[in-house]
Amino acid sequence: MTFTSAALGRIQPSATLAMTSRVLEQKAKGIDVIGLSAGEPDFDTPDFVKAAAIEAIQQGKTKYTNVDGTAELKAAIAAKFKRDNGLVYEPAQISVNVGGKHTLFNALVATVDPGDEVIIPAPYWVSYPDIVAFAGGVPVMIAAGAAQNYKVTPEQLDAAITPRTKWVLLNSPSNPSGAAYSEAELKALAEVLRRHPHVWVMTDDMYEHIVYDDFHFTTIAQVAPDLYERTLTVNGCSKAYSMTGWRIGFAGGPTWLIKAMAKLQSQSTSNPCSIAQAAATAALNGDQGFLKDRARAFQVRRDLVVGRLNAIDGIHCPVPEGAFYVYPDVSGLIGRKTPAGLVIENDEMLIGYLLDEGRVAAVHGGAFGLSPAFRVSYATSESILTTACDRIAEACAALK
Ligand code: PLP
Numbered sequence: 001m002t003f004t005s006a007a008l009g010r011i012q013p014s015a016t017l018a019m020t021s022r023v024l025e026q027k028a029k030g031i032d033v034i035g036l037s038a039g040e041p042d043f044d045t046p047d048f049v050k051a052a053a054i055e056a057i058q059q060g061k062t063k064y065t066n067v068d069g070t071a072e073l074k075a076a077i078a079a080k081f082k083r084d085n086g087l088v089y090e091p092a093q094i095s096v097n098v099g100g101k102h103t104l105f106n107a108l109v110a111t112v113d114p115g116d117e118v119i120i121p122a123p124y125w126v127s128y129p130d131i132v133a134f135a136g137g138v139p140v141m142i143a144a145g146a147a148q149n150y151k152v153t154p155e156q157l158d159a160a161i162t163p164r165t166k167w168v169l170l171n172s173p174s175n176p177s178g179a180a181y182s183e184a185e186l187k188a189l190a191e192v193l194r195r196h197p198h199v200w201v202m203t204d205d206m207y208e209h210i211v212y213d214d215f216h217f218t219t220i221a222q223v224a225p226d227l228y229e230r231t232l233t234v235n236g237c238s239k240a241y242s243m244t245g246w247r248i249g250f251a252g253g254p255t256w257l258i259k260a261m262a263k264l265q266s267q268s269t270s271n272p273c274s275i276a277q278a279a280a281t282a283a284l285n286g287d288q289g290f291l292k293d294r295a296r297a298f299q300v301r302r303d304l305v306v307g308r309l310n311a312i313d314g315i316h317c318p319v320p321e322g323a324f325y326v327y328p329d330v331s332g333l334i335g336r337k338t339p340a341g342l343v344i345e346n347d348e349m350l351i352g353y354l355l356d357e358g359r360v361a362a363v364h365g366g367a368f369g370l371s372p373a374f375r376v377s378y379a380t381s382e383s384i385l386t387t388a389c390d391r392i393a394e395a396c397a398a399l400k
Helices: 015-028 047-058 071-085 100-111 127-134 154-160 183-194 225-230 255-266 274-285 289-310 347-356 382-397
Strands: 094-097 117-122 138-143 165-171 200-204 231-236 249-252 374-377
Touching: 015 347, 047 274, 071 094, 071 231, 071 249, 071 274, 094 100, 094 255, 100 127, 100 165, 100 200, 100 231, 100 249, 100 255, 117 127, 127 138, 138 154, 154 183, 183 225, 200 225, 225 231, 289 382, 347 374, 347 382
Parallel strands: 117 138, 117 165, 165 200, 200 231
Antiparallel strands: 094 249, 231 249
8 A cells, every 4th residue: 555646646757857857867977968858948038028027026916816817917818819819718718827737737637537538649748648647537549650740630530539538639739749730630620529519629739839831820719610619728838938937828718617727726826926927928918029030940940850860761750840849750760789789679768779879868759659759859059959960860870
């Protein structure tokens, strides 16, 4: 018998955070490792956002706020949904939480009962299945590999739905693959959902502003307005505004669901940090011009990394539409031997080899539910990415 709860026993520590600790350990030993495992932009929080936070402190905005967000921030979020997504959410339809992870956690824990199924396309962001399992639900994965550009088809979605399905989780652009659904692709998924009125959609749009080429971002409630009443549109400030440490996530959805999330939050974290809320208000209300400049900088890096990885024998890297990750398929490297005579049997062994011999840290595909692959985060400088790709190429060339 253990003292810890059964719910805790159903979850694992985050694999991406575990790799980040391994990198720190190696660095502390003086080993020159390049970490491509962290999921955060290398850009700084914009100065005008920092200034708003300083002003909030000076004005004494340092006390409890309304549990699920200040009136000012809710108004800024309502304006954001209208401006960027053509969606109308009243303040009572908006929840503000301690990061996007907390938004998803609140929504799932507030709605999932034991045995309820939640459909999760794989590869998926590491926390989805764990949060579902923590809530007592059953994660139901749909595998969408490189051959289908890491996107599920309407047929796959239809086949995964059962009478126990409660939610479908969509994440576009995706962490870890960077794949994003076009408007037509989203409409085709919506067509399936129309036939299953008991299924709700939770869409995680955290990477909405990091898209490339001429990709036009849309979200499901926008392209299928008839699904608005059973959609929770999740977003946040972490990735777009380089505010990972400030911890502000939010969602728009039906009032009763927003109230249910607030009830849970009132007995756990209470309000998100008052100063971070003031900073997020400034971020959302301020000039949005820099978002495009940052996306352009990320695109140069994407092109660099995709080109370099595709030049390596045994690696196939689809070109992602967004986010700051690539997810190369490494089927061609499995079964090869390291110079020490060890056979690479899976992507976890490959990542261990790349870390020990190539001194590059990435995260193995198994952590995201689709193997053999690995995730590279290219949210770092072009010179570091070039060195990292040189090292990966050299280490892979040594596999026979
Ligand atoms: N959703 C996705 C797809 C993410 O990649 C992340 C962060 O890595 C989050 C949600 C959580 O973001 P936050 O840092 O705001 O909790």
